[in-house]
Amino acid sequence: xxxxxxxxxxxxxxxxxxxxxxxxxxxxxxxxxxxxxxxxxxxxxxxxxxxxxxxxxxxxxxxxxxxxxxxxxxxxxxxxxxxxxxxxxxxxxxxxxxxxxxxxxxxxxxxxxxxxxxxxxxxxxxxxxxxxxxxxxxxxxxxxxxxxxx
Numbered sequence: 001x002x003x004x005x006x007x008x009x010x011x012x013x014x015x016x017x018x019x020x021x022x023x024x025x026x027x028x029x030x031x032x033x034x035x036x037x038x039x040x041x042x043x044x045x046x047x048x049x050x051x052x053x054x055x056x057x058x059x060x061x062x063x064x065x066x067x068x069x070x071x072x073x074x075x076x077x078x079x080x081x082x083x084x085x086x087x088x089x090x091x092x093x094x095x096x097x098x099x100x101x102x103x104x105x106x107x108x109x110x111x112x113x114x115x116x117x118x119x120x121x122x123x124x125x126x127x128x129x130x131x132x133x134x135x136x137x138x139x140x141x142x143x144x145x146x147x148x149x150x
Contacts, residue, residue, distance in 0.1 A: 033124030
């Protein structure tokens with residue numbers, strides 16, 4: 001079973017312990033609602049805890065193998081694209097997960113792309129509220145509700 005297969009199974013089963021074994025310690029997670037990546041295994045694992053609670057009816061629809069340039073060094077890395085569908089706060093989301101692997105076949109970079117824009121907004125608000133609730137980020141002092149993404 002490949003790392004991508006194990007990742008897919010862990011997400012579909014909500015198995016955080018299995019996910020943790022698949023990530024590098026310095027993993028970077030690129031979110032569709034945040035300009036800078038989430039960095040490091042502790043933060044990404046906390047984020048996955050929120051994501052697994054937030055998505056309703058999450059399901060992967062396919063699997064595409066390839067290679068992609070990594071943002072860290074410009075080298076090509078083995079990669080997998082996993083298209084998915086889910087619902088967040090009543091909004092249907094269509095998206096892809098792009099997983100990029102290191103030499104040991106562990107996930108080094110993780111990029112999520114989501115559409116439509118209304119779903120991106122709903123996802124951002126729900127995830128930010130979960131991160132604040134779990135103490136992983138603080139609510140910005142912007143005069144906006146705590147669930148509004150920074």
